[in-house]
Amino acid sequence: MTDTIYAPATAAGRAAVAVIRVSGPASGEAVRALIGGLPKPRQATLRTLRHDGVAIDDALVLWFQGPASYTGEDAAEFHVHGGRAVVEALLSALSALGLRLAEPGEFTRRAFQHGKLDLAQAEAVGDLIDAETEGQRRQALGQLGGALGRRYDGWRDLLVQALAMLEAAVDFPDEELPEDVAARARPGLETLAVEIDAALADVARGRRVRDGFRIALVGAPNAGKSTLLNALAERDAAIVTATPGTTRDVIEVPLVLGGYKALLADTAGIRETADDIEAEGVRRARAWADEADLRLWVVDAAAFHVKQSEHHAIVRAGDWLVVNKIDLVEPDAVEAIRVQTETLGLHVVSLSAREQGAGPIRAALTEHVVEALSGAEFPAATRIRHAERLGEARAYLQRALAEVDDVELAAEDVRLASRALSRITGRIDPEDVLDRVFSSFCIGK
Numbered sequence: 001m002t003d004t005i006y007a008p009a010t011a012a013g014r015a016a017v018a019v020i021r022v023s024g025p026a027s028g029e030a031v032r033a034l035i036g037g038l039p040k041p042r043q044a045t046l047r048t049l050r051h052d053g054v055a056i057d058d059a060l061v062l063w064f065q066g067p068a069s070y071t072g073e074d075a076a077e078f079h080v081h082g083g084r085a086v087v088e089a090l091l092s093a094l095s096a097l098g099l100r101l102a103e104p105g106e107f108t109r110r111a112f113q114h115g116k117l118d119l120a121q122a123e124a125v126g127d128l129i130d131a132e133t134e135g136q137r138r139q140a141l142g143q144l145g146g147a148l149g150r151r152y153d154g155w156r157d158l159l160v161q162a163l164a165m166l167e168a169a170v171d172f173p174d175e176e177l178p179e180d181v182a183a184r185a186r187p188g189l190e191t192l193a194v195e196i197d198a199a200l201a202d203v204a205r206g207r208r209v210r211d212g213f214r215i216a217l218v219g220a221p222n223a224g225k226s227t228l229l230n231a232l233a234e235r236d237a238a239i240v241t242a243t244p245g246t247t248r249d250v251i252e253v254p255l256v257l258g259g260y261k262a263l264l265a266d267t268a269g270i271r272e273t274a275d276d277i278e279a280e281g282v283r284r285a286r287a288w289a290d291e292a293d294l295r296l297w298v299v300d301a302a303a304f305h306v307k308q309s310e311h312h313a314i315v316r317a318g319d320w321l322v323v324n325k326i327d328l329v330e331p332d333a334v335e336a337i338r339v340q341t342e343t344l345g346l347h348v349v350s351l352s353a354r355e356q357g358a359g360p361i362r363a364a365l366t367e368h369v370v371e372a373l374s375g376a377e378f379p380a381a382t383r384i385r386h387a388e389r390l391g392e393a394r395a396y397l398q399r400a401l402a403e404v405d406d407v408e409l410a411a412e413d414v415r416l417a418s419r420a421l422s423r424i425t426g427r428i429d430p431e432d433v434l435d436r437v438f439s440s441f442c443i444g445k
């Protein structure tokens, strides 16, 4: 017998309204005990909640008869005045009625178990609650609406179709099947491989929308990295001094750029040093920069020379060269640096972070992030879990395509690929493979 659970759905503390949710087979009984009857399902009804003859509060009561509820079970909501004592009194009444306080995520878990949400949608519930930027909100809402699941289901359908053909060739080799039934699986699998490759190339985007686009400030000591960080963050997050080697720890600052979350990191100036602490800072700087989506290589316009070429190794084509301190140089100095670094394929911007702040680069940086994170298609992955399963499916598919002459091996790999995709949405039902075999081939009549 399933427990009936209860929990506050709204945050703890004083508020105008608090919502307490109940779900499970004894929900109806609990509602009856508190208000003396069951209101019409899905209709907000004003009633006085009473326990042991004592009034708790006047509340809006919503009764949901399963499966037409969030969890798919019988469920109810009580909208009470959001005072601590009111909420406490209702929670103890529910406990006294034999209900149990829900575990974290238990309502959504039940919704998944009753087929109300797939696994990716259940994850999206959490993402939507955590969303702080427009980009996060839009992506979570799309995923909750099933956008991610639909992509995987479409791919899985292609796999199941191919599997149906391969399995027919395995199970009924001597029957009146067309000669080339196994070969007919190939084009579908090839199309799928191309689609998954495109999705894998784009696999970081969804995660970056969710977790933040990572931008590293790197360069020589005293180039002005911390000055630029503070300007972009609009607060004194990092210490700025005239002493080279000031920054040691990586200082991460969250930013919202064009509605997307970005994570900007100030790092230690990179140089050879005998100082243990600074050397560790340099190691961390390199590591963070290596993992970042974009590196801003900050250089001092007045002190740029070939010695800084050691920093070439940290930046990649498409990264930015930020020529700072232009207040100290003639205008043609920037052009000279541009020419010197031409072969690196960097996007060159120039400013005086101390005199102008971040104004000269904020708009371009925003545009870069928006360009990188917006896409026509819903991303194929918003978490590492999705990306891993997708890569796994692609590897099985590769193997299946290589061994299409050995129908049995190919079928097994297609089955494994399909299972990897199923794990993303949590739908694993091998029965539908057999259903497909018989419906699409009409074997056995």
Ligand SMILES: Nc1nc2c(ncn2[C@@H]2O[C@H](COP(=O)(O)OP(=O)(O)OP(=O)(O)O)[C@@H](O)[C@H]2O)c(=O)[nH]1
Residues within 6 Å of the ligand: 220, 221, 222, 223, 224, 225, 226, 227, 228, 239, 240, 241, 242, 243, 244, 245, 246, 247, 248, 267, 268, 269, 270, 324, 325, 326, 327, 328, 351, 352, 353, 354, 355
């Ligand atoms: N003239 C001028 N000075 C600047 C500019 N930006 C920064 N500075 C100065 O350069 C010095 C070093 O600045 P920081 O921001 O600490 O440089 P950093 O790259 O973070 O240095 P480390 O943390 O030591 O690697 C400070 O004295 C800043 O005031 C600028 O645009 N023009």
Ligand SMILES: [K+]
Residues within 6 Å of the ligand: 221, 222, 240, 241, 242, 243, 244, 245, 246, 247
């Ligand atoms: K400094």
Ligand SMILES: [Mg+2]
Residues within 6 Å of the ligand: 225, 226, 227, 238, 239, 240, 246, 247, 266, 267, 269
């Ligand atoms: Mg610094």
